[in-house]
Amino acid sequence: MATGFEIHDLVWAKMKGFPAWPGKIIEPKPEVKRPANNKKVHHFIFFFGSENYAWIPEENIYLYSDHRDKFKLEKRIPKGFKEALEAIEDELKEKPFIKTFKTKELPSIDEELAQIFPGKPSGSPQKDYTREPLKGKKKKRTDAGKDGNKSMETQNTVRRKRMSNSDDNPKPKKAKVIAKVTGSPSKITLSPDHKLKPKIRAELPSPRPEHNLPMSPPSHSYIQASLSPGNASASTQIEETLLKVKPVAKPSIIPTPMRIGFLGLGIMGQGMVMNLLRSGHEVTVWNRTALKCRDFVKSGAFKGNNPAEVVQSCDITFSCVADTTAVKDLVFGNYGVLQGISKGKCYVEMSTIDEETMQDVAEAITARGGVFLESPVVGSRVPALEGQLIILAAGERKLYDECYSCFEAIGKKSLYLGADIGAATRMKLIVNMVMGTVVAGLAEAMAMAEKVGLDQEDVAEVLSVGALSCPTVIHKSQAILSQRYDPHFPLQHQQKDLRLALLLGDKVEQPLYVASAANELYKKARRLGYGESDISAVYRAASN
Structure with missing residues (x-):
């Protein structure tokens, strides 16, 4: 079957539900199964920055040299994307010539999801088994x-050594505690x-002998880091x-x-x-x-x-x-x-x-x-x-x-x-929703205290000795006073949890007025550059 791509071509490749990613067409690896759909032409792609491989349909592949800037992300950049761009640019410089041809434009994530799941709202989470096709229905297991x-067995002292490649030595049993x-x-x-x-x-x-799993090759960056530990960042x-x-x-x-x-x-x-x-x-x-x-x-x-x-x-x-x-x-x-x-x-x-x-x-x-x-x-x-x-x-x-x-x-x-x-996840989202709204309220209170001429230290002291005294209020008040936002709980994770809690509320039609307002405050703090700082940095959004 004719194809416009060759081995070693540098490309943009797109998986379902993910942005286009810099990659290279390579020889297929035998341990990665070919797609079942033989009607479409697929190419085996190595993704820069992630060290992953996948079979991608040709219709979702774009020649990198022709569309160098087309799929570069300017906001909400995922981890590894910048490293992937640097890696493909370095490889592009070593190419003796640049191949060019035209292909049709790749769909956006939203367009792709709309085609796959017609009639569903674009914001709803979807299953993503594109990396590894699965078969079989969900079963409730009673055997662990x-x-x-x-x-x-309950013992006063348990001393163990890691077992070798053999399954011959049975593990001791324990009584349920x-x-x-x-x-x-x-x-x-x-x-x-x-x-x-x-x-x-x-x-x-070595793993147990009945499993034969191929090992992934170590990346160049990992080898380099191992040889030069002094160059590692904090x-x-x-x-x-x-x-x-x-x-x-x-x-x-x-x-x-x-x-x-x-x-x-x-x-x-x-x-x-x-x-x-x-x-x-x-x-x-x-x-x-x-x-x-x-x-x-x-x-x-x-x-x-x-x-x-x-x-x-x-x-x-x-x-x-x-x-x-x-x-x-x-x-x-x-x-x-x-x-x-x-x-x-x-x-x-x-x-x-x-x-x-x-x-x-x-x-x-x-x-x-x-x-x-x-x-x-x-x-x-x-x-x-x-x-x-x-x-x-x-x-x-x-x-x-x-x-x-x-x-x-x-x-x-x-x-x-x-x-x-899902029960534990729902509980965690509710707990973190309370946490986020409490700290957002504290941040607004401290910001207002400053503007009405009150000493913030006095506010923190009153809160620490009254009915509102708790570790969260005490510690976050001190962080606001000292303007030190070392990440005990990163602000971007709190905003993510609030967003998930709001989606859960939408699902059951539960109004969440306070959580919605708090979420906007955390989003503002992220725009100000405090995403990786502690949750208490939401104060910077409240006082700005």
């Missing part, structure tokens, strides 16, 4: 799988002498205090003998992983910015090369990433979670995303024989470091019980809200 059903995770919030205390488990291992052992490294902070004292935690995986080492993930390691759990970590894994490996963690490898080598894998787009990429992308799922593998999604996407992920996991639990957490950076988060869970009850020791390590309380996937 051979690994998920294994329990442990029913108890509350106790502990009260306290201030962070530094302890220079505090040490973690002495084990230091940098390589992930945003790609774990904070020094993280290794020294003492969690709140808790009763002795007996760690599960199961292998634990953790995907995502952001503000929340760093604290949770460190507390899992401190409590004796065996943890394998992965992060899109690989350099962030370095200090956790020094503290006793294993490092996975990609999400699929982590899922494949672990019994229970947790994930905590920024938003819906990140979750879709993590689960459905090349070498993603879904490619590592097999019968009995357990996956716990802790990210705060929309209910529909959470259900899509659950359906995809269970369709492959996996076991799923949604488990968003309530709390910010300090509770994550102290192990004082509140865990909201819904889904497979047996998996919730198997996660007991992990939840005990990272939180002060965990709640099981039932088998209905």
